[in-house]
Amino acid sequence: MKTVDMNSEEFKTELEKTWKFVEKVSKSRGWVQNPNDDVNEGVAMGLARNKLIYGKRYCPCFMVEGETKEEQKAANNRICPCKPAIEKEIPEDGLCHCGIFCTPEYVEAQKK
Numbered sequence: 001m002k003t004v005d006m007n008s009e010e011f012k013t014e015l016e017k018t019w020k021f022v023e024k025v026s027k028s029r030g031w032v033q034n035p036n037d038d039v040n041e042g043v044a045m046g047l048a049r050n051k052l053i054y055g056k057r058y059c060p061c062f063m064v065e066g067e068t069k070e071e072q073k074a075a076n077n078r079i080c081p082c083k084p085a086i087e088k089e090i091p092e093d094g095l096c097h098c099g100i101f102c103t104p105e106y107v108e109a110q111k112k
Contacts (some may be wrong), residue, residue, distance in 0.1 A: 002053045011048060018048040022100060025081055029102045031090065035110055047080055058068065061098040076111040 046060020057080045065075035085096035094106025
């Protein structure tokens with residue numbers, strides 16, 4: 001497996017792209033980011049790392065299964081924003097499993 005130097009320019013560039021991706025997804029779906037910046041930072045770093053290693057933004061809270069791209073696709077790995085988050089987790093729980101995407105209502109409830 002490819003290793004990633006999190007201090008490299010390659011990683012820093014991918015992390016910037018990942019933040020833009022997160023903002024775009026949030027805006028397009030009416031979601032907001034988690035009020036906990038530590039959660040957002042950890043998830044974004046994991047997404048950027050997975051993008052550099054696997055070529056896709058696999059959810060960092062789940063192990064990526066499969067050695068080849070074909071095996072990874074067949075294993076039904078979660079690509080962010082994943083189907084379970086869109087269809088079940090966010091509508092029912094107010095946030096995705098990884099926690100970066102939330103409903104505005106969830107965030108308001110956390111403030112109280």
